[in-house]
Amino acid sequence: MYRATSRGVARILGGVATFAIATSGSAALAQAEEVHDAIIVIGVTKQATDLQDTPVTITAFSGDQLETQGIRQVGEIAKFTPGFTVRSGSSNPAAMSLGMRGQVQNDIIASLEPSVGTYIDDVYVARSYGLNVDMLDVADVQVLKGPQGTLFGRNTSAGALVIRTGSPVFDEISGSVKATYGRFNEWNTTGVLNLGLSDTVAIRGAVSYGERDSFARDINTGRKYQGTETLNARVKLAWKPAEALTVTLSGEWYDGKMEGPARQGQALFLNPFLFGPSPEAQAGVAFLQADADANLAAFAGKPDSVAITPPAAHPGAPEKGLFNDIKTQTYMAKFELETDFGQLMWITGHRRVKGDNIVDLDGFAIPLHITAGTQDLKQFSTELQLTGAALDDRLAYAAGITYMAENGTDQSRTNNFGGAVWSRFLGDIDNDSIGAYAQASYDVTDALRVTGGLRYSIDDKAITVFNGAVMGYDGPLVACSPASVPVSTGCERSRKDSWNNLSYTIGLDYKISEDVMVYAKQSRGYRAGAQQLRSLTLNDTAPAAPEIVNEQEIGLKTSLWNNKVRFNIAGFHNKVKDAQRSVILAVGGTSQTVLENADAENWGVEADLNIRVAPGLDLFASGSLIDMNYTKYDGFGVIGGVLVPDDKRDARFVSIAKEQFVVGANYTGYVGFGTVKLNASYAWQGDIDQDYNTLERYTRPLSEVGGGGFTQAQAEALLKATTVKAHGIANARLALAFGPDENYEIAVWGRNILDTRRPLMSLYVGGLNYVGSAWNDPATYGLTVSAKF
Known part of the structure; x- marks a missing residue:
């Protein structure tokens, strides 16, 4: 029969050292008797199954493979997952926007919803603040592509990112310690301890602490930025009060600090009449432009050179300058009951995020655009699900109900040109979501299976905004936006x-x-639909409509010559109605976020090839192609400081790579006193647009809707600055495992060993007419020693 039989489970437990086996991703194959890592994936009915027997595009990584591949943070997963892209938050590097199959939410504020749902130990993570952090004691990661709403919670129209951490093991005392030292005085210590106190009680704890020195230097002051300090800890308790019942409780705490982030200016074209037509005003604009041009000349070819505006240039700004602090707390309770009709599971989670930061967004040493953000967000979620089989195991099913409540505040304050008044965007959100789903697969014959699922979702959202102008950094209100709202x-x-x-x-x-x-x-x-939080001009804070995607996918999965060659390929087509877009427009002299809806059509193909060349030597390659087009885009533009309709069907797609591929090799060999492990990989992606404007839009006259009013040369410079050029990142790791059961390991590693530098994020702000960028890390190398017991 066609199901996750014991034979199928045994094959994956003993058969595949998977780096990313599915129709997208890359893997190192191994014969059954030689495999030490394995991944059981979520099947079409949320039950454990073999990757190759799952008719869904999945890229999967074991915890060991994440380390071998040099993947430390959640955001780095996308580099090695074709068809999946990540853009760091424009105002917060600990947050990120996830893109998949032409779908993306290009902003991170709390009133917007992601296209890719993220789940950590079965708990949905609604907000990406605090998500792009180091991974601690991760068992495996799975990236499921395409709509997943009939099995997972809300907002999985493009796919799901599933992270599972290590679970307590009964009747076993084990653990590991690891220490790492690398370039820029980067060091990290991690400890994991499993206390299987009996066959009914087990505790697993993990803790990690790390620091890295700053490496971006201010060309004017010599001060350095981008240094980090992180502390992460997790405790899990597993208890079996009865043979059929398992209770798991967990708590996780994260505290991350960065000195920065430090942006680097890439382009600036100040409006000559920004401060008025008087000779004095013109001289002031010319002085600022000349200063910025000098910065650009100093930056040329030096990604780690920055020019930070002194805090004193912005009245009221904290004296300590740029910083980014993020704290998260996550608690989970899971009850698993085995019954005669299947497994009943109840999962409840609570997550709180507190963030505070200041960012010099423009990246020039002039007082152009600084923003400060604070977040205090809480979410509670609970899910009751039933999975099982019937009809002599020919029918497998999953059904459940979910509920999520979310509330809190998201605030930003912005200052331009060192004025006494700051713009304030403050929003309180109060959201509730209910969902009910059911999905089943039926073996029509031993070869043919049919799968079907339904989900009904209800999203209720409330938002209260307090947007206006305040005196100083955190002073009293002096005006509301829109002005028709009384300050009182x-x-x-x-x-x-x-x-x-x-x-x-x-x-x-x-x-x-x-x-x-x-x-x-x-x-x-x-x-779900999205509400306006940072708009000052739409009196009714009109929301963006829900995003609906209809997708077709066909695929082929093969495993040939006794599992020595594996080739998978899938093609997809989707139409997205009311795709949500968040754009920054300068309306009435104030830069603000406005929500828009668009219709889009996407075609794509994803494939991977994995070959066992010889015992211990595996080669892998994977790639994806996506063709994206807007079929309708009723957006907004600005003429004379007033918001007007703008047909943006010609707009560029933001934060999506049209082409990606990964190639690499794994080698494992015994050398008499231990085992040598070598991994090398190269992950390449094509151009990624960071702004929706085209060359024609940049050069269009200001008197026309959507026009930037730039010269051809200026427009070409903006286009270049807002495009992350095609590039590849190479990682490598060489390790020697030795001792009893090879429980000791020494490894030398390198990340981005070719020192390829590209912006992780580039932000264009019209009206102020600048592009500020955050670059990826330079080449980093180091040594890791670890011991397992």
């Missing part, structure tokens, strides 16, 4: 919205032989 009200505006949706999936898969499977599926995904 605290600039308060509120609204409530509700959306509901029925999502579905239906698919067929067929086993041509034991090692060859074809499949096809149609899915409908849903992303």
